[in-house]
Amino acid sequence: MNKLIPAALAAAAVAIGAFYMTRPPQTPAGPVETASPGMGDPLVSIALPDSLSAEAALGQRAFEATCAACHGVNATGKMGFGPPLVHKIYEPSHHADIAFQMAVQNGVRAHHWRFGDMPPQEGLTPADVANVVAYVRALQRANGIE
Numbered sequence: 001m002n003k004l005i006p007a008a009l010a011a012a013a014v015a016i017g018a019f020y021m022t023r024p025p026q027t028p029a030g031p032v033e034t035a036s037p038g039m040g041d042p043l044v045s046i047a048l049p050d051s052l053s054a055e056a057a058l059g060q061r062a063f064e065a066t067c068a069a070c071h072g073v074n075a076t077g078k079m080g081f082g083p084p085l086v087h088k089i090y091e092p093s094h095h096a097d098i099a100f101q102m103a104v105q106n107g108v109r110a111h112h113w114r115f116g117d118m119p120p121q122e123g124l125t126p127a128d129v130a131n132v133v134a135y136v137r138a139l140q141r142a143n144g145i146e
């Protein structure tokens with residue numbers, strides 16, 4: 001009788017192992033829209049990446065200094081100011097990295113949202129913007145936007 005217990009445990013362990021091995025890889029949940037955000041509130045809540053590359057970490061600093069005023073902390077958007085960049089609209093196949101360079105250099109005429117135009121942003125080199133892109137892409141990937 002007692003010998004059955006280890007056997008049952010072993011069988012259970014094999015079953016659990018098989019379950020995890022055959023399960024499809026978990027896809028990240030993706031950004032969740034904030035319900036009725038107030039002025040200045042983030043527009044989505046997101047999962048953060050476990051770690052950032054050196055490039056992305058530099059990009060985070062530049063983003064917080066220059067872009068977060070409108071695009072919100074962690075690019076989650078800011079009610080009344082600017083859209084989340086962690087959003088399906090900004091996936092790489094729709095807004096390639098060059099779109100970020102152009103947005104910073106020339107500004108953006110309002111077309112996807114109702115926040116008004118984005119003015120050109122001063123004081124960032126193309127290399128700085130490339131770091132910002134690395135950061136935003138890392139945030140996007142952590143939320144299933146690739």
Ligand code: HEC
Nearest residue numbers: 066067070082099100103108110111112113115116118121
């Ligand atoms: C003064 C507010 C403001 C600041 C600061 C700002 N943005 Fe924007 N940005 C906007 C708004 C508003 C839009 C949305 C325009 C639309 O599509 O309606 C936008 C759109 C964008 C887009 C999408 C462009 C496209 O082709 O549709 C990118 C990329 C972007 N911003 C990147 C940045 C980066 C990077 C920074 C910092 C260097 C930054 N923004 C700073 C307001 C801002």
